[in-house]
Amino acid sequence: MDFSVLWQAILDILQKSGFTYFFTATNEAGEYVGWMNLVMILVSFVLLYLAIKKQFEPLLLLPIAFGMLLTNLPNANMFHPEVFIGDEVHSIGEMLNDLVNIPGGAGLLDYLYLGVKLGIYPPLIFLGIGCMTDFGPLISNPKSLLLGAAAQFGIFVTFAGASALGFTAQEAASIGIIGGADGPTAIFLTSKLAPHLLGAIAIAAYSYMALIPIIQPPIMKVLTTKRERQIVMKELRQVSRTEKIIFPIMVTAICVLLLPDAAPLIGCLMLGNLFKECGVVDRIWKTAQNELMNIVTIFLGITVGATANGQNFLKMETLMIVGLGLIAFAFSTAGGVLIAKLMNALSGGNSINPLIGSAGVSAVPMAARVSQVVGQQENPSNFLLMHAMGPNVAGVIGSAVAAGVLLTLFG
């Protein structure tokens, strides 16, 4: 009996297996890179643990982590980042041509990633967010918009910091947008300006959004006095249904006329909100906020995770992005709180609780909840939640506008 055939077959399988790749793979320059995939697989395990066990933004972190796992499993060929991410700018036609000509055929994630590359998924997520957002507190207290603007301060501070560290203007803008605390906006802008940083920026943005209850309170407490944190705000006025219906139409018209690049995000956000408020399209309202949003979330998460392959992700610049992202969050929080303090001082010193300023970062409703919790620590009978929801939803508009500005400048 000749066992050499069996032995050869086993050797063949082993040589073609991903396990061999981990220990032998090299890049075009001959450098050993197999270890990078192994490390990224371990990183994906950590993220899966954080999503499942610690429930850090699990709806997105889980698909992101799994996409990361799939893309780093050697020979799976599910995603080919070189088609989309490179030094040279490719047209969509060239990309599709490259996809068709991939030896062995393009992978599932290649096709799904087109939704990110073409800027389809983030606006659809915004459509769902619009369906779930109540702009009543903002319409009732329009000054909240100033807090939503102030909390974009971190975006521009971080843009300056990233530029100083040697990033290009497009990369710096994409890193800065982490300060908007808005995942879809960050993905939308980064996919247009710096797609090679998409994985790092998306993971940094969603991780910090999950860590808002830890990041924000110390900054809020340092910048406010005990007396300010105890301020009880007046009840908000009732907003009529007519106002709620006219609001999304009006905001879309004004924002898009002034800043056309913000149209996909603002337009979809407001369309979703109009679905909700008009009360005559219940079926599509429910679909947009449930089925559609869930489907897009799966596609968006898994493909964004897929961009984080070892050779793209394991770089010093990823660590810099993570550090700069934290700075962006901190400055955005501080900007909101400081402008709220100023508004309070200008209006007599006892009408605006500066804690609602931090909710201007657009992580809805997490940031508003933090304002509520910190406020109640000082005054248990104080309910800031609805007051904080105004700046919170204003922050969504603010970060979309900021993204529009950056896209206009560098897109």
Add this chain to the structure above:
Amino acid sequence: MNVWKMAAAAGSQLIGTADKNGDVWLETGEVVMTVITGITIVFSMLVLLCLIILIFGKIMDAASGKGKKEKTETPKTAPKTVKKEKPTPVAEEGVSPSVVAAIAAAISCILGKGKFTIRKITRSSSRKAWGSTGAAENVRPF
């Protein structure tokens, strides 16, 4: 469309230096200008929205105010049909016997065995305990 590529092709750029890949590199002064421009545009946009919503809110308030006035005039002519309830000895006016019974039951539950006497039931002027509890219950899930 990449405005930088277009600008570079036209031989003039708004700000910074674009290389052949379309990457834009900024000098320190240009970074500062971009930051100032960005913050100014975001603030201007949201201030404009704020003003428009304020004006819009005033218009809506004025419109609904008229409606309210018209509505408030009608009840004056309506006949008084509400019966005046006799106040219970311990509870202030407006607290119904069923509310008194519910309060007594709640106290009995908390105290357990033994007799007790309710001397006075008055409405608190500050935020009501039940209201606070209800609000706390409602905001907890967020």
